[in-house]
Each structure stands twice: as structure tokens, then as C-alpha cells.
Amino acid sequence: AQKITQTQPGMFVQEKEAVTLDCTYDTSDQSYGLFWYKQPSSGEMIFLIYQGSYDEQNATEGRYSLNFQKARKSANLVISASQLGDSAMYFCAMREAGNQFYFGTGTSLTVIP
């Protein structure tokens, strides 16, 4: 079974609008971490936001927030007030108690002016 599932291969959003990128995960661990990374067309991987399994509040970092629904095993990324520079691939990842990270297949976001 896939550890991380991203069901949206591609998404479009109008500039200045908000967009939600979906991520579901599968683990039987009680302790785990969830991450989102951005990969622009230049290719580098940029860390955006982290959510721990025991965190009671949703994580926020500037225009990024993570909608964490533990019972549903979902960790959706919300980008508010989209900008042209947000056009990129976005990857959801999970770290369990061991040292491995598991990545989803990514969502390509295009911001339309």
C-alpha cells in the first residue's frame, strides 16, 4: 500500500485565490511527521511546512497552512493568496519513527494570472 497518496496530478488556480493540495497517508505508528516540499522548475527541493502527529493545532508558515485531519489521515496543504511564483510541483512526505521518509507522486500547480 502507498504510504503517501496525492490524487491531484495537476491543479490550476487564479492568482490571489486560495488553493488546497490533497495528501493522505497510511501509517500504524502513533508518532510521525508530515512535510510539504515545493519543487520549482529549476529543480531544487524547498521545505515548506511540518506537522507532527501530536500537534493539536494546524501548522502555519506565512501563506502556507496544513489542514491536518488525523482521523481521516489527511494532511492537505493550503496556499492562500496564490502568486505566480507558486507555480511548481508540490510533494507531501511522511517520516515515521525510523529514518525513512516517504514521498507522494506530487501535484503540479499552475497559477494563472
Place this chain on the structure above:
Amino acid sequence: NAGVTQTPKFQVLKTGQSMTLQCAQDMNHNSMYWYRQDPGMGLRLIYYSASEGTTDKGEVPNGYNVSRLNKREFSLRLESAAPSQTSVYFCASTERGFPYEQYFGPGTRLTVT
């Protein structure tokens, strides 16, 4: 503070040739990783090293070997390159435990003809 560095940035090999991808980090991280990224498949773990002196197989280890030379350096070797190994290779490092995210190198684009 360079973070994670990888060499080379680009490489073209003929089938059957061998080569080593080099990775170094200057953040004193214990754990290091090698991933490959192929279109539509996200990042897949090849090998990782939880700490100096240890290495473990990831999801797609066949055709690769690794060496954790010291705490800073983690190399990936292709003994006999195949066209199926055409990919972008990323090295990453992190500290053990939560909430530590991975830091990625810039990637190596490898083409095997």
C-alpha cells in the same frame, strides 16, 4: 555554509559504464539519503544511512551501491549503468527524530544511452 552539495550536476554515460555520484553535507547531520526522481513517480528512496557506518536499502536499490565515507559524505555508485537508470538523483540529509526536515542537494541529471 553550503548545505548539501552534489557532484556532478550533469552526466551522460553509455550502457555498461560505471560512475560515482558524490554528496557532502556540512550541517553535521547523522542521516543521509539517496533518491531518484522520475516523471510521475515522485521521489523514490534508493539507499539511506541512518548514521556513520550504517547503510540500508530503500525502495529501489537494485543496480546501486553506496558508501558512507564519513559523517559528511555519502556516495552512490552505479557499477554497470543501464538506460533504466536515467533519472535525476537527489542526495538529502537530516538529523534524527522529529521535527527535522530533509535538506536536499541540487540534484544530478544522469542520462544513460
